[in-house]
Amino acid sequence: MTPQPPIDTSYIAGSTRLFAIVGHPIDQVRSPEMVTAEFKRRQKDAILLPLHVLPEDFDSVLPAVMKVHNLDGLVFTVPYKVRACALADELGAQARLVGATNAMARRPDGRWVADMFDGLGCVEAFRRQGFSFAGRRAMLIGAGGAGSAIGVAIAHEHPAAIRLHDIDDGRARVLADKIRQVDKSIAVDIGPPAWDGMDALINASPVGMLDDRRVPVAASSLPPGLMVLDAITKPEKTGLLALAEASGCPTLRGRDMMNGQISRIVDFFAY
């Protein structure tokens, strides 16, 4: 027999525990390599796969996938974050308030527990920089899917104040209500982007994404102590981040938020 060149496939075996990200489309997702790397870092015999499920198949395929005995958790991405809530036996606090979930885990008793980690990734990214929202003042631009998750997650950290801005005033009001449901002592207001007196400025709107050269704040410089996070992943350095850097502000990128989120999801998946 021809000797076969050594090919390392130690990452997959009969004993490997399965996790999967469910989306449509699926080719662009980064969770398979990123979450799997986090499993390896923690020396878990586990892998996260891409599962491409068509919208018309979601309701029949997901309950069956959840019966696969060596599959312990699911991540949900576009367009399934809202729809996936119906699959869970129990929704965590973030998922209930946001009305969406992006991770679900099977517990030892067989129950499926789901929660929303989009916002927790933002909080985790700040925490890794030594920044806590407790008692601080935050400006949040964008109250859509990502912004709502971020607002609710920050609210759980008990900041002193949050100002919200969205081009759709109604969405901002809905999020303000959710924040007050988490902690009614937070001073929430709605208004144009502000930075003076703020500790953190977060863009969760699509302004600055891809070829959009706009910056979501009408400023020529920012206060140097302000922590600035832009949730956008493409481009890596948005106009807002360039302005923040030029102003001497510490910055966080979409990628930092994603890393923070992956760490929190793998904690949630811990088995």
Next chain:
Amino acid sequence: MTPQPPIDTSYIAGSTRLFAIVGHPIDQVRSPEMVTAEFKRRQKDAILLPLHVLPEDFDSVLPAVMKVHNLDGLVFTVPYKVRACALADELGAQARLVGATNAMARRPDGRWVADMFDGLGCVEAFRRQGFSFAGRRAMLIGAGGAGSAIGVAIAHEHPAAIRLHDIDDGRARVLADKIRQVDKSIAVDIGPPAWDGMDALINASPVGMLDDRRVPVAASSLPPGLMVLDAITKPEKTGLLALAEASGCPTLRGRDMMNGQISRIVDFFAY
């Protein structure tokens, strides 16, 4: 942020095509590492996963798994090789005759085609040693699941003669009929194990497996030109193979059959 050590997860991405082996239990299967290694050898962005499906869930889970859009093929192991036939839109010649399937692939038109490769792995192992069954004489011991698949696969190679032996005479007769259905010109007979005048001797019975020290032939030596294959994988060198080696016979092991089969299954999965 703490720099993260480089962990290679290039084996999984959003674009990776999925294949899976379905069984119960699943921890012991070797296909995930072996088939995935064969994909890598062919530079395919694909992985084969273990899917642990319980018998009571098989009928509801499998049709759903087959709808996963980036899943292109399935391997079936114990106890699903017979049951899986019902899932296919089309059965290949080996699967139809054997009444079992161990690999199913989605074709570009969406149809699922299944066939049985347990026997083809044996033929492939011999072929890799430069041995063709065409016009030759073969002794096959064991006419159960593995033996039937091997008998049918050898029959497709048009040997001159096949002698069959099984402790259950009825099983041997059923296999003899299947062999005649493939090629009625093959001289098939049923009787005790013979080796004189044979070109190949194959053990597909459990005699010699694990702690069983027996040898399935009552011989103190074998003719040196005889090719001897033992389908047993544990132990690697059975009593029959030790006898064959001592007699100067070329030998093939269960592992060679498995390698041969994996190569044929990946050909079948080619996409």
